[in-house]
Amino acid sequence: MTDIIEISLQLDAVEAKWGKALFSPVANGFQIHLTATEQQRTVQKVARSIESMGLRQVQLVGSDWTLELQWAFYQGFCSAKKLGGVGFTGDSNTKQHLEQLAKCFSWxxxxxxxxxxxxxxxxxxxxxxxxxxxxxxxxxxxxxxxxxxxxxxxxxxxxxxxxxxxxxxxxxxxxxxxxxxxxxxxxxxxxxxxxxxxxxxxxxxxxxxxxxxxxxxxxxxxxxxxxxxxxxxxxxxxxxxxxxxxxxxxxxxxxxxxxxxxxxxxxxxxxxxxxxxxxxxxxxxxxxxxxxxxxxxxxxxxxxxxxxxxxxxxxxxxxxxxxxxxxxxxxxxxxxxxxxxxxxxxxxxxxxxxxxxxxxxxxxxxxxxxxxxxxxxxxxxxxxxxxxxxxxxxxxxxxxxxxxxxxxxxxxxxxxxxxxxxxxxxxxxx
Incomplete structure (x- = not known):
């Protein structure tokens, strides 16, 4: 297992082993279950739940993370005591944009x-x-x-x-x-x-x-x-x-x-x-x-x-x-x-x-x-x-x-x- 908890997405989630849970544990971290509606609010809500577990650092992984979904996770994961801790993913332009947002919002x-x-x-x-x-x-x-x-x-x-x-x-x-x-x-x-x-x-x-x-x-x-x-x-x-x-x-x-x-x-x-x-x-x-x-x-x-x-x-x-x-x-x-x-x-x-x-x-x-x-x-x-x-x-x-x-x-x-x-x-x- 890696030292940093990984967060991935499952799109078009259906009820299965974890029922209506918004996220579930996987090998190296957690997987967020997304339906077609209110995806950003779901991701932000899950980020709050994950942050409440006391995690200090996470890495977003997988190709399904859009810029806005990553930003929603960042907003939910951050708190007054912790203004960072999210590793972004995607191409260089996406990561640069997110890092610019994080710099200004954190200040x-x-x-x-x-x-x-x-x-x-x-x-x-x-x-x-x-x-x-x-x-x-x-x-x-x-x-x-x-x-x-x-x-x-x-x-x-x-x-x-x-x-x-x-x-x-x-x-x-x-x-x-x-x-x-x-x-x-x-x-x-x-x-x-x-x-x-x-x-x-x-x-x-x-x-x-x-x-x-x-x-x-x-x-x-x-x-x-x-x-x-x-x-x-x-x-x-x-x-x-x-x-x-x-x-x-x-x-x-x-x-x-x-x-x-x-x-x-x-x-x-x-x-x-x-x-x-x-x-x-x-x-x-x-x-x-x-x-x-x-x-x-x-x-x-x-x-x-x-x-x-x-x-x-x-x-x-x-x-x-x-x-x-x-x-x-x-x-x-x-x-x-x-x-x-x-x-x-x-x-x-x-x-x-x-x-x-x-x-x-x-x-x-x-x-x-x-x-x-x-x-x-x-x-x-x-x-x-x-x-x-x-x-x-x-x-x-x-x-x-x-x-x-x-x-x-x-x-x-x-x-x-x-x-x-x-x-x-x-x-x-x-």
Missing amino acids: AKKIVNDTPENLAPVTLAQQAVDFIQSIAAKDTVTSQILQGEQLLAHGWQGLHAVGRGSSRPPAMLILDFNPTGDNNAETAAALVGKGITFDSGGYSIKASEGMATMKCDMGGAATVTAALALAILQGLNKRVRLVLCCAENLISGNAYKLGDVITYKNGTTVEILNTDAEGRLVLADGLMCATESGAKLIIDAATLTGAAIMALGSEYNALFSLDQPLAQKALALAEQQHELTWQLPLQKWHQQQCPSPYADTANSRAAKGGGAGGAINAAAFLSRFVNEDGKGWLHFDLAAAFNSSANGYWAAGATGMGIRTISATLQSQD
Whole structure:
């Protein structure tokens, strides 16, 4: 018997010795029994079962392993304590593609699963720079990290307000990936990520059970960084701006408060009715920074609302856009990449759903979870900070990016769902 457990496939399985079991032992490991339907979910479920046996290393063997079936196994086999351990099979192109996916997903999962003590806002920004620089060709990446009072000097009021309550300063990363060699080349796309490294809820404080997993609230920043890295590995030749809005949302004598009014760089005034609706406040700055680049495509990603999870569960990411042709394109790419994504409605008039007598808008409704349509209202808030008609803008509310506990398909922690879709959308930009 070999030292490494081998995993093979049996296609068109029928009930025999092992009945309806999804897998069975064979000479050097295990064989997965596949029927014609739900093959990827079956493989991912079996991978979780095999991983639960305590195995650290497996090798996929046989000619029946497609790229997507191998990736499904990888996703099920990996956990917060073990981000590798799967030996891929197939031709060199297939193995290279899978190794690229594993590299980017492993980075994103590791950083999302990291403790909030280890991952201060500036640390998150710097780790993103280091990761992109480790992948990109020499002299194609420049970056700037604004922190603390520097944010005010550049007009980024929302990010500063959310992060000022912490002793560790908020930070905005502005990274320019430019493989063209032309400093005057247009920026084809911009990615914006919510990087709340810990979210207590501020004075609208979360209950302990809701706060326990809030290290994941920088999942949007990890997702867009990994998406850019994956695109670079796959040959991206267009200029892209990456903007990460990083902060800790904590309570202190210096923290922002309910009733405060923030005046944004574009003149929009916002009354704070919920300090736990902080993600949209920092993303507003990020979206304006992305818009300043002149990018025709702007994608933001965030673990933004519990309302998206209530609407879709934890298997689907939510997509919002005022640009319907672009949304349809993104949905088609999500399907190609086997990442479950569902579009929720968004109209310009949704911007009026959070009125304020003191400002142009409130950041939320004064109701638990933001009230009815909470995910839509958050998206509508963000739409105030891109171009007037929203053309070229996509917003991903990452309901499927993190699981607070393990289930039959996923280990507890980060999933990386959304990375492939955003990377493919980025690469498809003309």
